[in-house]
Amino acid sequence: MAHPPTHAPLTNAPHAAGAPDEHQHHPTAGTYFKIGFFLTVITVLEVAAYYWPALVATRIFVPLLLVMSAIKFATVVAFYMHLKYDHKLFRSLFVGPFLIAATTLIGLMFLFGKLAVRLGILT
């Protein structure tokens, strides 16, 4: 005998669409504006770092840019894409392939010597 889906709320409400409590903890519009401002500030800092020759010449320039980029990436994914509040299956569907992709990228950089040279393992 057929039964309705056990986890699906039988309602037309928007929160029934993705996850059971999908919209209960979403940020407000004000929070979204604050996040937008935060992302803008980091972008300004990135560009400022690019135009600071003394910083560009140091070894921390590239890691600094990568960290700022990672913060922006994580902020958009967590808050704008709601992954922080969404079902763990969605998190797995994104984080799984992302980790495979990131590992592949790092592996390729080692394979072709780019990262090894930068880290001083190869000359």
Added chain:
Amino acid sequence: MTSANESHVAGHHYTTTGLDSRKVAIWAFIGSECMLFTSLISTYLIYKGRSLVGPFPHERWTDPATGRTFNAILNIPVTSASTFVLLMSSLFMVLAHNAVVNKRVPKTTTGERIIGNSKLWLAGTALFGLIFLMFQAYEFTSFVHEGLTIRTNLFGSSFFTLTGFHGAHVTAGVLWLLSLLAIDFKRGLGPEDALNVDLSALYWHFVDVVWIVIFTLVYLIQ
């Protein structure tokens, strides 16, 4: 066991997890897109610094055959502006989704009416997406005028392929947004359409995060 008809309760396509299959599908698609863009970014990084002839991204180059000097080709101020535009379009997108979800919530103040205007934010997102594409068209055109095409060197090949693929994704996103905007004007988007807007929003934000990575790895790291 759930029949096909019963899995379409109230217009939703539930999976056995209780989650809508369309949202599961868009996340799976975004996961696969991660792989695609990683392959393109990897190609760019592997070929970086291996071009035999210029123009180069961050260094001047003089052609020994003609004596012509080429400046560093990347225009960071222009790209910074286009990055800001794409970031703001992501903000507008999330406000559009917020407005659709809260469409039936009474608005008393002008500020609440502006925040709750989904047409405004959808149009703003599409417009900023178009502005980003115009920046990219300007960049590509200026590169070609300065002597860098997709066939010039390894940098040109990998750069145009990577940013061209991203631009194609932005174009698809703008078309998706414009179709939602047309529906909003025709019959109005309400909370029952929140998932449709959410799907397009997820795609749009993904396009934005890909650009965040490209901006750092391609434009800023010398």
